[in-house]
Amino acid sequence: MSTYDVVVVGGRVAGASTALLLARAGLSVALVDRGQRGSDTLSTHALMRAGVLQLSRWGVLDDLRAAGTPAVRRTVFHHADGEDLAVTIRPRGAVDALYAPRRHLLDRLLVEAAEDAGVHVLHEATVTSLRRDPDGRVTGVVGRTSTGARVDLAAGLTVGADGIRSRVAEQVGATTTWRGRTSSAVLYRYVDDPGADAYEWTYGAGAAAGVIPTDDGASCVFVSTTPIRMRRLRRLGVERAVAELLAAAGPAAVERVRDLPPVSSVRGWAGVPGFVRRSSGPGWALVGDAGYFKDPITSHGITDALRDAELLATEVLAAHRGDLAEEAALARYQQTRERLSRRLLDTTERVAAYDWDAPGIRTLLLRLSAAMADEVEHLESLAPAGAAS
C-alpha cells in the first residue's frame, strides 16, 4: 500500500487539473484512471474564455498552441429569423483567442503537466471501492489494473473526478441536490475544414448545430435536439438524422458544412439531464462531472471542470495548511462552485428544452454570456496559484 496526501480518481480535465494544482503546491498526489493514457472520450470540446484562461494561468496554453490547436477568433450565431450575429473574441490578458483541442490532446497535456509536477499517474487501473477508517471516513481507494494487479492507495483526501457515473459518488452515497428535466441528444463528426477560425452556432426549429474548429485542419460538426426526436430520427439511419437536424437547425448550418468531406464516423450521445451532487464529506470531494453535470448544449463542461479544479484545490490547500477545518473548506468550495454555476445551470436547462423561438434563444444566450463574464471576472481575481514553478 502507498500513502499520499490526495488520491484523485479520474484523469481527464477535472482530475488531472486538480492533481496538477495540488502537486505544484507541494502535496503528494496519485492520479488513477481506468482509461488508456492519451485516449479520446465522447465529447465535443469547445472551450469558453474561462477555460482558456485557466490553461493560460497554469502554463498549459502554450503547449496547446505548440501542438498546433488553431485559434478561434470569432463566434457567429445564426438564428431562425435570419438574424446573424458575429462576435470577435477580444484579446484580454493572456487569452488571445478561444481554442477547441481534441480531448486526447488536452487531457494528455494536463496529465503530463501533472506528472511534471510530481503526480504519480496510474492509467488502466479501475477503482472499485473506497478505503475507510473505523469512523467511516474515506481514507483512499482500492482497485485493479488491467493486468489484474491490486491497487491499494491510502490518502488523506480522495477526490472523485470520475465523470457522471462516478464510482466515488456512488460509494460515498453523495445525494443529488438538484436534478434537471431537459437534455440534448447529440450527433457529431469531424470534417476536413482547414483555416476555420470561428465557432458557429445555429439555432432553428427545435434543433441546434455547431461547427468547432479543432486540431489537424478539421472541424467538429454537431447537431442536437431532444432525446425523443433524436430516437425517432435515428431509426432512419445516422446520416439521415444528421441531414434532417442540420436542415432543422437552419440553412446557415447546411451551407456551412455542405462541401466539407467527413474524416471520421458519426458519434452519438443519447442525453442525460443535468444534476448537482453534494460534493464533499469526511475524507472525500467530487469535482467535474462527478459533482455537477450540465447539458452539453452550452459547451461549458470542460470549462467548468478547469474552473472547479482550482476552486477545489484552493480549499484543499487551505485545509492542509490548517487555515480552516476540512469540512468548512470543502463547504466553501461547494458554495463558490454553486454561486458561479447557478445561472449557467438554469440557462442551460432552458436551452436544452428546445422550445425557444429566435428572440427566446437570443435572450438565453445573452444570459449565458453575462454568467460567463462573471465567471471570468472571478478567475481573473484569483492569485496566480498553479503556475508552473
Ligand SMILES: Cc1cc2nc3c(=O)[nH]c(=O)nc-3n(C[C@H](O)[C@H](O)[C@H](O)COP(=O)(O)OP(=O)(O)OC[C@H]3O[C@@H](n4cnc5c(N)ncnc54)[C@H](O)[C@@H]3O)c2cc1C
Ligand atoms: C456529447 C457531448 C459534447 C460535449 N461538448 C462539450 C464542449 O463542446 N465543451 C465543453 O466544455 N464540454 C463539453 N461536454 C462536456 C464535457 O465532456 C465534460 O463536462 C467533461 O468531460 C467533464 O470532465 P471530467 O474530467 O469531469 O470527467 P470525464 O471527462 O468524464 O473523465 C472521467 C474519467 O474518470 C475515469 N473513471 C471513471 N470511473 C473510474 C474508476 N472507477 N476508476 C478509474 N477511473 C475512472 C474515466 O476513465 C474518465 O477518464 C460535452 C459532453 C458531451 C457528452
